[in-house]
Amino acid sequence: xxxxxxxxxxxxxxxxxxxxxxxxxxxxxxxxxxxxxxxxxxxxxxxxxxxxxxxxxxxxxxxxxxxxxxxxxxxxxxxxxxxxxxxxxxxxxxxxxxxxxxxxxxxxxxxxxx
Numbered sequence: 001x002x003x004x005x006x007x008x009x010x011x012x013x014x015x016x017x018x019x020x021x022x023x024x025x026x027x028x029x030x031x032x033x034x035x036x037x038x039x040x041x042x043x044x045x046x047x048x049x050x051x052x053x054x055x056x057x058x059x060x061x062x063x064x065x066x067x068x069x070x071x072x073x074x075x076x077x078x079x080x081x082x083x084x085x086x087x088x089x090x091x092x093x094x095x096x097x098x099x100x101x102x103x104x105x106x107x108x109x110x111x112x113x114x
Contacts, residue, residue, distance in 0.1 A: 067103040074101045 024041045044053035044063055052066035061068070077084055077098050085094045 070101045070103045074098065077101070 022040075024038065025043065026041055027035060027038065030038060040058060042054050042057035042063075044050040044057060047053075049066045052069045053063040055069050056065045057063050077094070081094065084097075085091050088094050088097065
């Protein structure tokens with residue numbers, strides 16, 4: 001038998017603190033029904049590398065680390081080149097993609113901003 005005095009009841013107001021909503025710029029550009037599903041917004045520079053900038057920005061690496069994504073993608077392509085050639089339908093398309101990922105000043109990354 002339990003003594004009713006020994007039970008501790010927590011009220012909703014004392015144990016659950018409301019989660020303060022993070023203020024995000026440009027959130028008003030999205031329909032209100034989707035706001036609860038948006039956790040972060042990154043406003044990347046539109047310089048032709050914005051897709052890569054968004055990836056590293058959301059990973060918390062800083063936008064200027066965008067070339068790391070290209071480098072890792074190049075390594076992935078090199079490691080599984082035969083598989084990717086089959087996936088992309090041949091060597092020509094594979095090479096086109098591989099060249100688009102080169103970041104050496106001589107080759108420009110394709111514009112991924114829409």
